[in-house]
Amino acid sequence: DQQVKQNSPSLSVQEGRISILNCDYTNSMFDYFLWYKKYPAEGPTFLISISSIKDKNEDGRFTVFLNKSAKHLSLHIVPSQPGDSAVYFCAASVPSNTDKLIFGTGTRLQVFP
Amino acid sequence: DGGITQSPKYLFRKEGQNVTLSCEQNLNHDAMYWYRQDPGQGLRLIYYSQIVNDFQKGYIAEGYSVSREKKESFPLTVTSAQKNPTAFYLCASSIGGGIPEAFFGQGTRLTVV
Numbered sequence: 001d002q003q004v005k006q007n008s009p010s011l012s013v014q015e016g017r018i019s020i021l022n023c024d025y026t027n028s029m030f031d032y033f034l035w036y037k038k039y040p041a042e043g044p045t046f047l048i049s050i051s052s053i054k055d056k057n058e059d060g061r062f063t064v065f066l067n068k069s070a071k072h073l074s075l076h077i078v079p080s081q082p083g084d085s086a087v088y089f090c091a092a093s094v095p096s097n098t099d100k101l102i103f104g105t106g107t108r109l110q111v112f113p
Numbered sequence: 114d115g116g117i118t119q120s121p122k123y124l125f126r127k128e129g130q131n132v133t134l135s136c137e138q139n140l141n142h143d144a145m146y147w148y149r150q151d152p153g154q155g156l157r158l159i160y161y162s163q164i165v166n167d168f169q170k171g172y173i174a175e176g177y178s179v180s181r182e183k184k185e186s187f188p189l190t191v192t193s194a195q196k197n198p199t200a201f202y203l204c205a206s207s208i209g210g211g212i213p214e215a216f217f218g219q220g221t222r223l224t225v226v
Contacts, residue, residue, distance in 0.1 A: 004155070032213060043117075043203050043217030044156070089155055098213040099144060099163060100171065103155035 003027045004092050006104035013111050019077040021107050023090035026071065030092040034101070035064060035075045038087045047088075048075070080111045116140065119204050119218035126198075126225050134189045134221050136204030142216075143209030145187035149173065150201040150220075159202075162187055163209055191223065198225045 005024045013019045023033075031052040036044035050057040050064045050073065057064050063076045077084055087108045091101040117138045126132045138145065144163050148156040148171075158171030162181040176195025181187055187206075191198045201222050205215035 006155075009153075034214060036217075041220065041222075043119075043205070043220050046214045046216065049214060091156075093213050098211045099146070099161050099169075099207075099209075100158055101156075101213055101215070102172075103148075103157070105153060105155045 002105070003030075004090060004102050004104040006088075006090060006107045008107050009105070010108040010110070013080045013109065015082055015111055015113050016079045019075075019080045019084065019109055019111065021075040021077075021088050021090075021109065023073045023075075023104055024071060025073075025092055027092070027094070027102075028071065029094045030102075031095050032093045032098060033064070033066060033073050034091045034093075035062075036089045036091065036103075037084075038089065038106070044089060077109075080109075082111050082113065085109060085111050117204060117206055117216055117218035119202075119221050122219065122221060124221055124223045126223065128225055129193045131190055131192050132198075132223065134191065134202055134204075134223070136187045136189065136218060137185055138187075138204075138206045138216075138218075139185060140206055140216065141184070142206035143184070144207045144215075145181065146205040146207075146215060147171070147177070147179065147187070147189045148203040148205065150203060156203060159189065198223060 034049040035047040038044040146161040147159040160179040162168035207215040
């Protein structure tokens with residue numbers, strides 16, 4: 001039972017444009033969400049997070065939006081750069097156990113010149 | 114430099130043998146985690162430890178064992194009971210105390226032949 005879903009396995013975007021990565025979840029108890037970026041053969045790197053009490057969080061070129069009613073979050077990268085090419089994972093946790101993150105299957109982003 | 118060190122990067126073992134993956138951190142983090150990544154899948158939590166001398170099962174603990182005798186170290190043993198041990202294993206740590214943002218190591222790719 002995949003509680004966190006990233007339905008687009010891949011996304012291709014031109015440099016300078018906006019990249020939008022999507023994530024859906026089924027468990028309404030999730031109250032904290034994170035995005036990680038991963039290069040091949042390396043560990044993931046934390047990017048940005050959002051609590052369920054917010055609907056938006058920004059950090060430089062990265063913005064995460066949360067729509068609780070739709071159980072949907074998205075990561076916007078503006079402007080996209082070639083170095084952003086990586087696999088992006090969203091993850092979620094419940095209040096009773098924030099250590100037990102549940103990850104999505106990832107979306108591979110390719111930014112081309 | 115502070116960080117998480119996993120060794121070795123690549124590991125080969127014969128079927129039926131136990132193997133131990135090393136994970137050391139010098140970030141003074143209380144919590145440590147082991148994840149497994151398989152192709153086309155997200156990261157799945159194997160075990161985690163919120164404090165020294167204590168650890169909890171994650172979502173796929175069968176066939177694995179851990180210990181947490183020191184704050185800096187969280188070794189994972191893949192036993193012969195693990196039916197599909199070939200995978201990419203990632204160790205992570207976090208400050209703990211309900212803060213889930215984790216820092217990951219570079220990973221160990223285990224191949225069982």
